[in-house]
Amino acid sequence: MPVNRAGPVRLGVLGCADIAWRRTLPAVLAEPRLRLVAVASRDGRRAQRFADRFGAAPVTGYDRLLDRDDIDAVYVPLPAGLLPRWVDAALAAGRHVLAEKPLGRTGAEAHDLVARAAARDLVLMENNAFQLHPQHDAVRRLVAAGEIGPLRTVTSVFGIPPLPPEDVRYRPELGGGALLDLGFYPLRAAQMFLGPDLRVVGAHLHPGPSGVDVAGSALLAAPDGAEAAVSFGFGHAYRNAYELWGGEGRLVLERAFTPPPEHRPVLSLHDANGARQRTLRSHHQFAALVADFADAVTTRRSLRQHHEEVIGRAALAEAVRRHAGVEVR
Template sequence: MSRPVRIAVLGTAEFARRRMLPAFAASADITVVAVASRDPARAAELAREYGCRAADDYAEPLADDDVDAVYLPLPASMHAAWAGAALRAGKHVLVEKPAAMSGADAAELCALARSRGLALVENILFVHHSQHRAVMRHVADGAIGRLQAFEAAFTVPRRPASDIRYHPALGGGALWDLGVYPLRAALDLLGSDPGPRLVGATARRDPSDAVDTAGTALLDGGDGLALQLGYGLDHTYRSTYTLWGSTGRLTVDRAFTPPADHEPVLQLERAGVLTHLSLPADDQAGNAVTAFAHAVRTRARPAPEIQRQAELLEAISLSSPAVHRTARPERTGRTPPANPTGS
């Protein structure tokens, strides 16, 4: 068995503490060797908890030969800059979504990863849950006939105003935080080459907010297939998608963030008869960690969805006047070295 991938965590975001650090610790494929934070006390606390060293500079682990890869749970506006710095330093990268906030930045990151033979993986957990493969098997087997339409929505209740999702300089907003999920589900359904094209989009930003808090997008999947996506930061919780076919429809609830002990139930409706299809529980965070370790060991090429997703997100942001767009990463926190390897 190969030795565990030695990973450094750059940032101490709540999601990293709640989902990813426990998943790393539970995996035989990953060893956390460092935690970096602009808050030395926070870094030291997590380092003690996970038996690793603390760093108070994001750049420090990039120069460490004992680090094989980095995980980036930083604010969205910092993803592309720090992912690029890590790749130039020779580190594999697991980066939270979105990997980049423009198609050009995503293309640059993917090209850099390919040229250096490094794994660049966007950490979208739901794609690793087995329920979605079950859905695709049912569709391929003709359970709903010819696919006609796809609808997906991910909405969550409002958080405190201090949350980074409401700060445009940090890449906040409903599109960048939640719109990724239904869009990625559409790309996984149809593929990304060339994938769906944007038809139109709307966004809402209340006067008291600096970012968009809700939005919709309509995409053309070709051959008459319509894809309607919805997302929002000021709603009741909803996490679902439905595939409509010529003879039935198939719905997935708890589609994007199911806990590891959740037992999914697909809803299949045909000829007015509703059937519930029970599936086993699955740990999408654990599966994602295993998949990343495999990508590192095989030096897998970046998935094409990274670039296509970034291009479509950018197109949606530009076509929705209410959306605040951060075109380039803000210089928030420590600035990544322009060329940390000196090459």
């Protein structure tokens, strides 16, 4: 169990995922309130590769990293099927946790992990980097100002080209599938703009050769009659975007979920006066993510709203699976 100490939060990593290599760990190195100490993998060579690049100690085996006494917090970029076990193990070892999504595959699973973190007075945060980008605040301000009239429909999509056959997202034993990976984003976007009480009124999940869903869509209804249509999949031309359609116009945001740090988002407004565009400022959403985690650990601020969103998103994905006739494991 690490002791309380002044200075940066000492961070360990459980897993050598691509997202850690490309986005999260470079952001960690730039965050002064975090210090990367060790990186663990079941494969010692992978751990060494990450350790060499990011200046950390390599560790073979996740348990061995959690046994170290120089770790205050862990980042867990593991597949969906492994996340609950190792997030729980990290919490049991007294570590604060930043986890990749989905933190829970079901609402109950997410609720249990949140409750365990609260009982141990530990920070538990799901990767919500896309929500930290100020482009979404710009959209909210325009909607609140009545630029498109009453919001009627949210349409949101995230699709990527087919993955290599060996990709972990095709493996059912690791919790693979498009819904828990890409579907996370359009479902969360629907909740951002229509509220948490969405009801699934239609859903379809298309299975691939391995049995996991490789594409899907869902129709959601809000209590006030507004609706959302979401689509996602591994066999598409790359796109991630959402459109808000109101009584008097519509707003369209491309690269809504994965804008590079240097990208300046372009928000399109279409109404009776024609089409016009607003170019927004760039933002490093992964830098914002690790800064948010460091702040939560050092200040112990309440994460109640974040936890409610995590549980609600997991429950919504669970409802999509059930409505599509797919067993929730």
